[in-house]
Amino acid sequence: MTGLLHPARSRRVGIVLLTGIGDVVHGLPLARDLKDQDPTREVVWVAEAAPAEVVRNHPAVDRVVVFDKKAGVAGARRLHDAFRSRPCDLTLNLMRYIKGAVASLLTGAPVRIGLPPSKTRDGASLFSTLSLSEGPWQHTQDLFLRFREPLGIPTSAPVGWDITFTPEERTEAAAFFTRVRAVAGGPIVGLVLATANRHKDWPAARYPALARALIEHFGATVLLVGGPSEREREAADAIRSAGVPVVDALGNSVRRMMTRVAGVDLLISPDTGPLHIAHALNTPVVGLFGHTNPWRVGPWRRDHDLVVDRYTDPGEAPDASRYDPRDGRMERITVADVTAAAARALGGRR
Template sequence: MGKIPAKKICVIRTSALGDVVHAMALMGALRHGYPDAEITWVVQPLAYEMVKHQGAADHYVLFDRKGGRKHWQALRKRFKGEVYDVVLMLQVSIKASAISTLITGRIKLGFDMARSRECQWLFSNRRIPKKTPGHVQDQFFEFADYLGVTDYPVAWNFGFTEGEVAERSAFFDGLGAPAVTFVVASSSPDKDWPADRYARAVDHVARKGLVPVLTGGPSPREKALADEISRLSQEKPVVALKNGIRDLLVVLSGSTVVVSPDTGPLHMAVALNVPTVSLFGYSNPRRCGPYRRFQELLIDRFTESGEENEARRYFKTGRMEYISVSDVTEKIDLALERYAFL
């Protein structure tokens, strides 16, 4: 089958940050396959800040998931009179499906029945073929494959501005030594690594003559964890919790090594090609682990010894505790040995 013709394409993937990172690679594939098409992306404001300089989309429509009736009326008005050749429904949530009802598309492409949670199949008129689930990134690429887009580069482009490049240089030059950056928390405590173990890994990094940096967002929980890690550390880390997602990208992009649980900044760091020690116990790394890169730095305490782990979406509570300090420090040392001079 040849490539499906399309002059106007709309992509619905509003959140979460890690999934939006994966969507960025698909957007690059779409731009490769349809260089002259008009591409619109429906995305939440926080994620928009991350992707706005990528250059793959022509238009961004911001979706506020907490928006009331006026916001939905504005969305309806925005899409009134627009007709898209293809609408890609990358998000299986009832709100994302509701957005699709406001958009006129000749082809509304969603997931196959088995993967269409929250009744997404009711809102699409075509579906990607049934397939054993793989990594989320590969599942997104199935949409490009369905359209007949081939030979696309697997790439992410966050598009740093001159100001951001200068900000990165100033921050890291001021540290006086290479930085190992620890992402202190995820969206769920079940995915987080204990603060006292972070503190011991921080001390390990400092003893090697490197600068430990704690990063994440501005939430009270992240601030409390950063404070606790700092209190428990003998060598005090640099705390760089960021209000803006672009500022967080700046910190991640200038790090020598990143250590992170399963959260958006992990996927940002991997996409930025920064050596990343990935901590997995609660979520399935076959489905949402680091994509293709730095597999030797993955710590997998989700998969039992001898278990045939398919890339299914399910969770195991209490398993982040199985990740020891030595597990992490050994991976940090391996990352420094293999990648420090990249």
């Protein structure tokens, strides 16, 4: 299957990666690969509304098409209409589930390359005209980079995420952090308080003690980073009720969240989108893992010394092929564990 992408037959290439934010981050290097291979090629990305914000302004993505899955048949019809006059020549479907397979079909591409059948569900691989070869589970980034083979791109090619902010976004973020640093003598540490899956959350009751420890040990200014979900707000309220001073940057703008992740000195996060955005932006990140495997979905090839890993048992070798979730493990992470990882990241500075 090596080198299927012939420039004369692939003027428009689609990438279907609908959700979540972390997965979309892992897909970004493929957009760069496609554009580096042929700068005149049109690269089109299909995503749901919130993850689509990660892709906006990316230098290698020419068009972002938002798929409203919740709209049902009407959403599928709108996606079909978006490609009716300009179908793709080839589409990469990076999704496991049937919704990604349907979206790839609606791009109109006669060639649709998907994940290995064993890595898909609900018959999604049946919609692919070609599938990657089988193999064990591996880090999500490594799995996605396997699409380089049918694209004819060397596996040793540089990997870049190229998250790009507009001048207006950079100006707003600079003004925000100027205000924060005007009253902060130490590092700015971002805290991500919840995920889309409560099993991946660190106990909310521990965040007040962590925020206090960051202030007392490192002279940190604590910045709350993330969205407006109920669990995030409950954790933020718990911190404030404990009398711990924090800067609240929670909100419903994905792009604003990304600029906050870019501007902090350190991010502390469970397994959720901001963690992977931090990695792509080269922001140091302490990852909190217990429910999911950090060697499969954690920071890729960097910051492993900052990962608090309660997924892997003592004496057990790190194994990216393990896919199964482990319930009840996030509760094993203590405030002292997280503070120690923060100290490694910050070098004990105050």
